[in-house]
Amino acid sequence: MNDDQETQAAAPAENRTGYSGPALATESKAHSMFSPSRIWALTMHTFTQMVRMRVFYFLLFFSAAIILVAFMFLRFTPEQELKLLKDVSLGAMSLFAGIFAIAGTALLIPKDLEDRTLYTILCKPVPRFEYLLGKLLGMLVLIFVSMLFMDALFCTVVGVREKILVKETADAYDQELAKFPERGQNESWKEQREEALAAITNYGLRWDLQAAVWAIFLKASVMTAVTLLVSTFATTTLFTIISSIAVFIIGHGQHLGRSYFLSGAPEGGFERPLAGVIAIIFPDFHLYDIVDAVVSGEAVATTLLLQMSGMTCLYLLIYTAAASFVFSNKEL
Amino acid sequence: MSRHTRNLLIAFVILISFGYGRMYLEEPMAKDMVAKHYWPDTMSMETRDKVGQLGMTAALGGFRSLVASIMAVQAFTHWDAGRFDQAIAQYWVIVQLQPRAFFNWFQGMQYSAYDKTHSFKFPEDEKQRADWVRKYNEAVAEGADFMLGAAKYLPDDYRIYGQLGMLHAQKFIPEDWCKAAEYYRMAAACPDTKPYYHRFSGYALAECPGKEQEAYDLLRATYDDNIRFGSVISYLNKLEEKLNIPQADRIPERSKIK
Numbered sequence: 001m002n003d004d005q006e007t008q009a010a011a012p013a014e015n016r017t018g019y020s021g022p023a024l025a026t027e028s029k030a031h032s033m034f035s036p037s038r039i040w041a042l043t044m045h046t047f048t049q050m051v052r053m054r055v056f057y058f059l060l061f062f063s064a065a066i067i068l069v070a071f072m073f074l075r076f077t078p079e080q081e082l083k084l085l086k087d088v089s090l091g092a093m094s095l096f097a098g099i100f101a102i103a104g105t106a107l108l109i110p111k112d113l114e115d116r117t118l119y120t121i122l123c124k125p126v127p128r129f130e131y132l133l134g135k136l137l138g139m140l141v142l143i144f145v146s147m148l149f150m151d152a153l154f155c156t157v158v159g160v161r162e163k164i165l166v167k168e169t170a171d172a173y174d175q176e177l178a179k180f181p182e183r184g185q186n187e188s189w190k191e192q193r194e195e196a197l198a199a200i201t202n203y204g205l206r207w208d209l210q211a212a213v214w215a216i217f218l219k220a221s222v223m224t225a226v227t228l229l230v231s232t233f234a235t236t237t238l239f240t241i242i243s244s245i246a247v248f249i250i251g252h253g254q255h256l257g258r259s260y261f262l263s264g265a266p267e268g269g270f271e272r273p274l275a276g277v278i279a280i281i282f283p284d285f286h287l288y289d290i291v292d293a294v295v296s297g298e299a300v301a302t303t304l305l306l307q308m309s310g311m312t313c314l315y316l317l318i319y320t321a322a323a324s325f326v327f328s329n330k331e332l
Numbered sequence: 333m334s335r336h337t338r339n340l341l342i343a344f345v346i347l348i349s350f351g352y353g354r355m356y357l358e359e360p361m362a363k364d365m366v367a368k369h370y371w372p373d374t375m376s377m378e379t380r381d382k383v384g385q386l387g388m389t390a391a392l393g394g395f396r397s398l399v400a401s402i403m404a405v406q407a408f409t410h411w412d413a414g415r416f417d418q419a420i421a422q423y424w425v426i427v428q429l430q431p432r433a434f435f436n437w438f439q440g441m442q443y444s445a446y447d448k449t450h451s452f453k454f455p456e457d458e459k460q461r462a463d464w465v466r467k468y469n470e471a472v473a474e475g476a477d478f479m480l481g482a483a484k485y486l487p488d489d490y491r492i493y494g495q496l497g498m499l500h501a502q503k504f505i506p507e508d509w510c511k512a513a514e515y516y517r518m519a520a521a522c523p524d525t526k527p528y529y530h531r532f533s534g535y536a537l538a539e540c541p542g543k544e545q546e547a548y549d550l551l552r553a554t555y556d557d558n559i560r561f562g563s564v565i566s567y568l569n570k571l572e573e574k575l576n577i578p579q580a581d582r583i584p585e586r587s588k589i590k
Contacts, residue, residue, distance in 0.1 A: 076408070083435055084401050091398025187561065188528060195526070233340070255362055258355050280351030284358050286371075291397050293370040296433040301368065307361055311354075318350040325343040329336040 038126060042134020043141060049111070050104055050142050058096055062150055065092055070157045078165040078196075082203040083295060085161060089154045090212055090291045093147065097220035098248065100143050105227035106240035108135045118332060129324035132228065136320055139224045144217060151213050155205060162204030169196055202297055211300035212291045218312040219288035223248060225319035226283060232327040251285035254278060283315055369432060400429040400436070407443070416448040420474065427481060434489055437482035441495060445475025445503055465505050472503045490522035494529055501536055509539035513547075530554065531564060538567045544574055555583060562587060 069088045076084065112118035121131055173193045176183065183189040227244040234240040258279035261272060287308060290300060365371055407422035423440030430436050448471045455464050479496045486492060497515035500508045513536035520529040531554050537547035548571040555564055566587035571577075 079435055080404075080439070083433070084404060087397040087401035091395055091401065094395065095398070191526065191528065255358070258359060259362075262355065262359055279355050280348060284354075284362070287358060287361060287365070289396075290365075290370050292430050293432060295397060296430070296435075298369055298432070300370075304365070304368070304370075311357065311361070314350075314354065314357075318346060322343040322346045325339040325346070328339055329334075331336075 039130050039134045043137040046135050046138020047141050059149055062092055066157050070161050078200045079203045086295045093150050094216045097143055097216055101220040101223035102227050102244045105139050105224050106231055106237050109231050110237050128328050132323055136228055140221055143220050147217050159205045165200050208294045208300050212294040215288045215290050218308055219285055221312055222283055222315045225316045229319045229323040232323045250282045254282045254284045255286045396429045400426050419443045431485040437478045441475040441478040445472045445499055488522050490519040490525035493519035509536045512536040513540050535567055548575055
């Protein structure tokens, strides 16, 4: 490069091109290291990619399962029917959200590599952590939308079934009253009637059910972040899926290791350090297990939900940061 | 050291530091959740229960309720076919899966103390009666075991003690009125209880030898509170006779129930 060329390269653009008007938008906008709009574009791309893989077909199975459960067991008591319906629906939600979180996320990076989309994205000035963040958020949006559908269907079916059961029970008592009018004067009989109706309402549609649905979503979110982290260093999709399932299972027993480690019990060989390692490495999924309590009629405190949500944000932040470090210089 | 290896190390350090730090956030949260009854308190359990609970938690992950429901349907199928022993065995597992769901304990009790006992044919031959009573009482006792198991997880649930009272008052042969009275009294002392357990306790006490005065005081207080059901009046009439209560202190009503 001679002196003239050097001077020209260092000179402002307008001097080089001869353009002296207002600065062009493309040139004035400096490339930022973090762009929410880029992340949003990647998020929506991931969401669309998954939708095109026909993942929402599972909703048909979910609908069939809960409608079947809602109207099949006609010889159960009303409380038993509603409990069964809630158990199965929330269990199915948990199962589908877990499958999405593990299988869907495990497929993300290999699919982008196979379609060559990954190279198209990363050859542009898109930082790798933005790519990962976009993928993570895309999966979270997908899980959230699926859960919205499932929740709406679940609430509708529980609400309808509850109304039918309340009406049937009230009718049964009314028929008894018509047959034995003297029972209308019997306080115990009246109390029994009120108790039966209250029991159905207690097992029916309540706001606390939404807390259980939210906890399922949060657990699936952590699982998504874990799977994304594993997929950044995994060599095959199968490895990612199996490892993530293992983390999921161990994560439900992690609290045992943690309690033992923190209990201060005298060290017995390698047991306590091993418990500590398990507690440190694996996330605690047991913290999200409130479904049983909610189905049994326990009220869920708002502070607990806030704590749970805060913990989830922390998990997402840390696991995504770790995944970014692993992925940042990975040969693709 | 290559940049990739260095980054892997950084990621590892981040995870370990976070893992260590979060233990101190998660442990108090978990303890709080046990205190608020979202999970059973495994620390206060007997070893057998503890192993069962912890094993279930770890093995089934977040799908305990789903598995419990599937098992409840299987138990229902056994019950429908008259296979009560299998149905009851299923319920002993179900209650380990969802120990804080009263309904599961109640259902196990129903299958054992009511449905199974009704399936025993009353023997015509008097020699076989003793064996029949033994089998019958064993089934009722297993039903009571369900309720006693529930009491460990739900100590404040009036329904448990109410059901135990009913088993001792109506199902065991012969009835144990003193125990029934004690359980009804416990049911009446629970929060959000039903008012009738108080007077049920009085009825059972009236049948318990040596507790007649206590029964009279309790039922008289009930009567004075303007709760004057037929059974209250009937028992008071009987107790007034038995305790030789002066005519002036007796209630004016005479029950038609003998």
